[in-house]
Amino acid sequence: MTSAPPTETARNDDQAPPPEQPAGRRAAPSPVWPGLRALAGLLRPQRGRLLAGIALGLLGSLLGLAQPMAAKHVMDSVGQGQPAVGSVVLLSTLVLAGGLLAGLGHYVLDCSAESVVCTARRRLTHRLPRLRVPVIEHTEPGDLIARVTSDTALLRRTAPQAASAAVTGTLITVATVVMMGLLDAVLLCVTLTVVAFVGLVVILVTPHIGRATRHTQEAVGRMGAGLERTLGALRTVKAAGAEQRETAALHRAAEYARRAGVRAAAWEAVSTTLSAVVLQACFLAVLGVGGARVTSGSIGVSTLVAFLLYLFALAPRVGQLVEGVGQLQIGAAAAVRLREAEALEVEEAESTEPDRPEGDGDETAPAPEQAPGSHERHRHPAAVAFQQVHFTYRPGLPPVHRHVSFTVPAGGMTAIVGPSGAGKTTVFALIERFYEPDAGRVLLDGRDVRRWPLARLRAAIGYVEQDPTVLAGTLRDNLTLGAADATDEQIAQVLRLARLDTMTGRLPHGLDTQVGHRGSRLSGGERQRVAIARALLRRPRLLLLDEATSQLDAANEAALRETITDTARRTTVLVVAHRLSTVTTADRILVMEAGRVRARGTHAELMARDSLYAELASTQLIAFR
Known part of the structure; x- marks a missing residue:
């Protein structure tokens, strides 16, 4: 009977739009520099630690850079028959201090x-619960989860160490080249020719690594979305005997992720292999040319040995530089996906509508001390009015509301009835500002809901959805979800009103019993x-009930109907109903x-003058759920 927004679990509004393709699936690979800028933005708050870690690592590398010269001095001393104890101590000190500083730098990074x-993760988890409802409905939750978990983990493995490798590798490579030039310019020219070739390899290959990594992470996001889809409807999947079909879909997603990962690994392997081959x-080449120069007497053996030691030190540095650049590309790809998630539209914390001039119809707006969410909210029932409301879920689709106007006075119960697709549940979604x-x-109380801060607006409203949501955790956690300061006495009172006191007494741990994923350990009723x-515990000024008793047996439904009727004496109750027994007790329909x-009126008035209502009533309103 209800009209629902376009979601996967509640899609019974005839005019509900189909879901759009998730943002994570249609995003094109980003250019290199925007990705690096996004990565730099994430690293900027830690620039002090990063610089300290890089400095420690660089100092350790510089001490390592001095080791070949110290080794050359040891060889020269031994060759000349001079004592080499001091040179050996110096070399040992350089080795030990270099290792300690490098390890400390690694720890700081x-x-x-x-x-x-x-x-x-804190930034994402702060934003994701505040995303606008239309954004959530058009985005795969599994992909968002992958961005918070997989992409951030990838960032942790790559970014700081990669930044250090890129900076340290560059500086040490330059310093090593200078030291090699001091030893022999000819051998340096041979080395620089090879290093230039490695640089060309880096320039050509690293953009492919970044794109391949981004595809891999998007594939992981798709797999997470598929798994969330299956586990979120596991009973339905099992009842339909669709395990094999869903498993095949997950396997296809895993295979796609594997192929994307293999492509990324292939480009990394190309970069590493070419670098290793070129360095070999x-x-x-240095060994051949250097041997010839030693034979000709142009340089000594100790000079060639020192140069080769520098070359041995240069090889891993060049490899570190190549790997660092590649890892930066991987981190940049993860940073772009995190930035995309952070760019998703969230709800405004404050009013979004500009103040209107006096006389715009808001003269009856409550004073601040009576505003929704204040400590007085339970004492003043709220009045609701729709004024020529027109609403469409997305451009190009038929409107769900066509200039809807009605007024619900403060207090009492108002029922909304009508066939499927009439726009009933959308009324609640607009009151809650899930949509504009x-x-x-x-x-609300004569003031446009867009002028209320969201927190204060929603604190005044209790909302029971058609498909009620129960979160994983304890029963107490669920009851106090919107009323963390509720006392045990207040909880006990709403348990009696909701006919849950008997059930709670049977639970092994009472209110602290775990209810399972999405309340799987509880029945639908x-x-x-x-x-x-949960809604009653908030003591709302406005209570929205969307077929709130549809899954209850006759006895519990009758008892809760009495509770709702009693609640309507102290607050405003707006109910979407399909049972005639609920509708006939309403003050207005x-x-x-x-x-x-x-049409609008009482049950008797509508039976007399509205053919659609008479038809709905004649079928107990059940056929039009």
Whole structure:
């Protein structure tokens, strides 16, 4: 009977739009520099630690750079028959200090990496619950989860160490080349020719690594989305005997991720292999040319040995530089995906509508001390009004509301009835500001809901969805979800009102019993009663009930109907109903059809003058759920 927004779990509004392709699936690979800028933005808060880690690593590398010269001095001393104890002590000190400084630098970089990842995760987890409802409905949750987990983990493994490798590798490579030039300019020219070739390899290959890595992470996101889809509807999958079909889909996603990962690994292997081959060729060329120069007497054996030691030190540095650049590309790809998630539109914390001039119809807006969410909210029932509201879920689709206008006075119960697709549930979505109307206004106590801060607006409203949501955790956690300061006495009272006190007494740990994933350990009726109790515990000024008793047996439905009727004496109750017993007890009834309010009145009045309502009533309103 209800009209629902376009979601996977509630899609019974005839005009609900189909889901769009998730943003993570249609994103094109980003250019190199935007990705590096995004990565730099993530690393910037930790620049102090990063610089300290890089400096320690660089100092350790510089001490390592001095070791070949110290070794040359040892050889020269031994060759000349002079004591070499001091040179040996110096060489040993350089080796030990260099290793300690390099290890300390690595530790500092790892600490900064953990801080970068923690900050990125905190920023994402702060934004994701605040995403606008339309954004959530058009984005795969599994892909968002992958960005918080997989992409941030990738960032942790690559970014700080890669930045250090790129900086340290560059500086040490330059310093090593200078030292080699001081030893022999001819051998240096041979070395530089090879190093230039390695640089060309880096320039050509690293963009491919970045793109391949981005494809890999997007594939992982797709696999996470598929797994979330299957596990989120596991009972339905099992009942339909569709395990094999869903498994095949997950396997296809895993295979796609494997192929994308293999492509990324292939480009990394190309980069590493070419670098290794070129450096081996460099060693052979230096050995050949150097041997000839030793034979000709141009240089001594100790000079050739020192030069080869520098070459041996240069090889891993060049490899480190190549790997660092490649890892930066991987980190940049992860940073771009994190930046995309952070760019998703979130709800505004404050009012988004500019103040209107006096006389715009808001004269009855409550004073700040009576605003929604204040400590007085449970004492003043709220009034609701729709003024020429026009709404469409997405451009190009038929409107769900066509200039809807009605008024719900403060207090009492108002029922909304009508066939499927009439726009009933959308009324609740607009009151809660899950969506914004395309035209017209939704008023709470005479003030446009867009002028209320969201937190204060929603604190005044209790909302029970048609498909009630129960979160993993304890029963107490679910009941106090929107009322963390509720006392045990208040909880016990709403348990009695929702007819949950008997069930709670049977639970092994009472209110501290785990309810399972999405309340899987509770029956449908129990989940519905938990949702009602949760809404009542907030003591709302406006209670929205979307077929809130549809899954209850006759006895519990009758008892809760009495509770709702009693609640309507202290607050405003707006209910989407399909049972005639609920509708007939309402103070007023709105009949909706095709996005319009076609009639309003009491049960007796509508039976006498509205044919659609009479037809709905004659079938107990059940056929039009």
